[in-house]
Amino acid sequence: MRRSEIVGMIPLLLLLVTGEASAHAFLDHAEPRVGNKVATAPREVTLWFTQKLEPAFSTVTVTNSAGQRVDTGKTRVSGNQMSIELRPGGSGTYHVTWHVLSVDTHRTEGNFTFQVGQ
Numbered sequence: 001m002r003r004s005e006i007v008g009m010i011p012l013l014l015l016l017v018t019g020e021a022s023a024h025a026f027l028d029h030a031e032p033r034v035g036n037k038v039a040t041a042p043r044e045v046t047l048w049f050t051q052k053l054e055p056a057f058s059t060v061t062v063t064n065s066a067g068q069r070v071d072t073g074k075t076r077v078s079g080n081q082m083s084i085e086l087r088p089g090g091s092g093t094y095h096v097t098w099h100v101l102s103v104d105t106h107r108t109e110g111n112f113t114f115q116v117g118q
């Protein structure tokens with residue numbers, strides 16, 4: 001391979017690296033919506049991601065305002081969507097914490113809150 005060919009490949013490699021980085025699974029939106037207020041505690045929380053998830057390595061937990069787990073522990077994953085059912089947890093701030101492995105084998109994690117109450 002000539003030197004000019006190697007130099008010519010560098011921008012392409014940079015493009016591959018940066019393009020790949022933006023392909024991780026990040027939270028696109030959720031229900032209840034991030035930071036939103038709902039009148040009554042939801043029966044489940046659903047999260048949509050920017051990429052398909054690996055079900056065996058993707059989890060979500062939900063705690064209520066007292067810091068108690070209110071999720072059933074059974075995360076359901078379908079494509080780029082992840083859901084979990086909730087037990088009654090009263091009003092206040094709910095914390096949602098997620099860890100996912102996307103189909104490109106990269107791990108991402110994050111958390112958000114929503115409010116329950118009048």
Ligand SMILES: [Cu+2]
Nearest residue numbers: 023024104106
């Ligand atoms: Cu990735």
